[in-house]
Amino acid sequence: GEDVEQSLFLSVREGDSSVINCTYTDSSSTYLYWYKQEPGAGLQLLTYIFSNMDMKQDQRLTVLLNKKDKHLSLRIADTQTGDSAIYFCAEKGEGSQGNLIFGKGTKLSVKP
């Protein structure tokens, strides 16, 4: 079945760039999403990319999509302590009727 994989942890220093990676198996994915979850809170939609794009930039966030390798990444420039959170990658498959397949989340720790 469909699957989305992420590494579980990432640690960076404040001011550095963070890159969170995600791989997925469904070649018919139409949209891919990045969500952020701060401690004790729900998931907040950060950004998304349509499958016919290979890059999307939104302020400090850059999303790269390699559809051939089914690889998605989220780059956060000038990472701040407020970026410490769990980041989830999710995909919407063709004909999924709104269901998203989520990765297990990458916990980003930002050290001062």
Add this chain to the structure above:
Amino acid sequence: DVKVTQSSRYLVKRTGEKVFLECVQDMDHENMFWYRQDPGLGLRLIYFSYDVKMKEKGDIPEGYSVSREKKERFSLILESASTNQTSMYLCASSLAQGEWDNQPQHFGDGTRLSIL
């Protein structure tokens, strides 16, 4: 902005009790979802609904049921709570669109449920 409201942030119940978790969205979304989140397991889909009075089982429906009597409200019911249902429960909603359309899910703040 979409607002998804879960009735309780924290809830403590006893084994065997019938537990209701409520979720309300204010954006007229057709789709609503219930997930549970456990460390190391990520989000797991319990039930979802595409319309009023409709429900579909997700990946882990055992021990749960749902109710969708009104479009804006989706309730998760633990028929007889057990300690292994201690978890963070997240509700989400999304607009029904075509299969090629963008359909992000919007989440509530979650309910941390403890079963003693």
